[in-house]
Amino acid sequence: MKYMFASDIHGSAFYCGKMLEAFEEEGAGRLVLLGDLLYHGPRNDLPKEYAPKQVIAMLNEYKHRILTVRGNCDAEVDQMVLEFPIMADYGILTEEKKTFYLSHGHIYHEGNLPPLQKGDIFVYGHTHVLRAENKDGQVYLNPGSVSLPKEGNVPSYAILNQSVFTIKGFDGTTIKELEI
Template sequence: MRIVVLSDTHGNYFNLESIILRNTDADWIIHLGDGEHELDNFILSHQKLAPKIIHVAGNCDFDSLSEDVFILPALEHKILATHGHHYGVGGSLERLKALALTNGCDIVLFGHTHARYQSFEDGLYILNPGSASIPRDGNKPSFGHIDISPAGIVTNIVDV
């Protein structure tokens, strides 16, 4: 199973479209917030892909009707997806990790910081794909992949 993860597109329709159209074979595409407007426009023009797209609300997705947290079962795993601004991800991941463990999740996805991050800690695979538009970590715009197979879980961050 392949899951594509992107975040913080902030109006950059070109990068959002490029990422998704390069990965149409993914089982799921998860947008972690701050890009709902361009994602809605993409879905309107690519309705066949809509059933595999999940979105959570970011702090800049004003008047969003999307959830703050989404939990997705993926084979024998559970993925927690959130933008992260309500969980203090700019300073610490402890609240986010506690939320994941409380909900039985072993994969945690967040955005908000515009900085790439991937690790395995406390039994959790944690991934922030960075920003697909405006990175703040000195890297190029990016997105992530999660591959889940019987052999295990692999996370990867890719330049746009």
């Protein structure tokens, strides 16, 4: 199955719309959201077209195709309006004999790794900085941020198609690619 990974929408209706357009254009079967869906958080500026209620409606239309984990800006009140589960601190996805450990990145991160085995893939968000790297026998993947990228990055998402992880900007350009 082809997967799209995205993180840190932070209530931006503009970038949520771009993300969903890319999801349709890519033809992915599942959209994996790595947290921070509706609110911008106290350390972030308001993203473009900050409209959490619109984001709720947009995401709920895709509820049968979304897998997600909780971000540090996600709360129980968010779960009351979203029609798909968002409160898990982590998720595990297996695909073609590979194990993906999904996390927002505020609990489990490189300084506090989950129980990974050699060859496992750690997919996270939170930093708003994209990453695709093999390190010490494990793979670290971060699709960057949909709405509030940091360190000079552009708004981005990632596609996993068979064994290739590709990070892309919303203009369709490939930013980084890694075979896993």
